[in-house]
Amino acid sequence: MRRNVITALGLVGIAAITLTGCQAADSSGSGSADTAASANAPITIATIPMSDDPTAENPVDVLVELLEAETDREVEVTDVPDYLSVVEAIRSDHVDIGIMSGFPSALAVNTGEVDALLAWPGDDKPVSTCVVLDDSPVKSLADLKGKTIAFADQASSSGYFMPVSMLHEAGLTQDTDYEAIFAGGHEGSFAALEQGQVDAACTAFMLTEMGAPMFPFAEGEWRAVGESAPMEVMGSVLARQSLDAETRTLLEEALPKVFSAENKERLAGYGGFAGLEPVIAPEPAFFSSFAEIASIAGVELEDLK
Structure with missing residues (x-):
């Protein structure tokens, strides 16, 4: 190769x-x-x-x-x-x-x-979720109002489009109710969350199920807030x-x-x-x-x- x-x-x-x-x-x-x-x-x-x-x-x-x-x-x-x-x-x-x-x-x-x-x-499974650190005051999608959210890539299905739709359904509009940053990929959004640069990272639901190395947070270190619709x-x-x-x-x-x-x-x-x-x-x-x-x-x- x-x-x-x-x-x-x-x-x-x-x-x-x-x-x-x-x-x-x-x-x-x-x-x-x-x-x-x-x-x-x-x-x-x-x-x-x-x-x-x-x-x-x-x-x-x-x-x-x-x-x-x-x-x-x-x-x-x-x-x-x-x-x-x-x-x-x-x-x-x-x-x-x-x-x-x-x-x-x-x-x-x-x-x-x-x-x-x-x-x-x-299929009928959720595509995306937004995750926060376990000690975050954010308990639901509505709590992300006024917060900063990391997305993977502006052309990503699970790391942008589906989460934005999910947030929209929760009554939150990008650039009005929350600030969006693009981390260049799912790994980048996880790093931004871990380093405290953002309040939440929106990512593929599948990655959170896979665990390390695709998802770097151990049980008890993170929580999911919300699930998107299927695609x-x-x-x-x-x-x-x-x-x-x-x-x-x-x-x-x-x-x-x-x-x-x-x-x-x-x-x-x-x-x-x-x-x-x-x-x-x-x-x-x-x-x-x-x-x-x-x-x-x-x-x-x-x-x-």
Whole structure:
């Protein structure tokens, strides 16, 4: 496995999708035959950091191992700083695929320049929760009025969109009733809470169930205040539109095997998709349920064309 890194600065030359809604750059020069992967070329994936714990098996390495075994192809990983950078790497033909949660998938697919290779429907479990330290005076979501809250990433389903919707339902409006900061990931939001920089951290419900190393607080050190609604689409694998047909078919067959229930524990942060029955090549309408929740966070999917 080869591993590359694209920093935020390195993405400046790539046409950016922004959450305020801007026109997508013309991609007529991409997707040509000279950018399509040959049938025996490495499969390339863009990922965000999943774990910094040197004592634990990195879920990205596990993903690569399993995908190489199922496809008999080398897999190369490019590390990028956030979800939107994953989308940009795919849309600009820097990588073949990326694994995304529901909201960034919807944002990406709505541009018309990225394909959903497959998607996992949601279940009836809460997606997100907001956590506080055990000695915090905050007992409920309503108590977060006037407080500072850490979110993972402005394109994160479990670390931003669903918590903002949950807070909205509790009568709290971002920038009016509470201050939001973006910590660059779930680990960053946990660190901000631990260091007393914020009053609460909103994160994936699943991470709190997993415990260390994905969730750093031991029993008795933290409390959850509130649970979000379920999500109709749990996540997806996005692909560049210039991906060759043979590789596309190979991935459609291999990825459900990679994300089988038996691999759930090893996949750790990716384990939320494991064991779910995917929808192959879903239509853009599959992601339409995100529009209302996105608008609560000030994002209009139709602006991202």
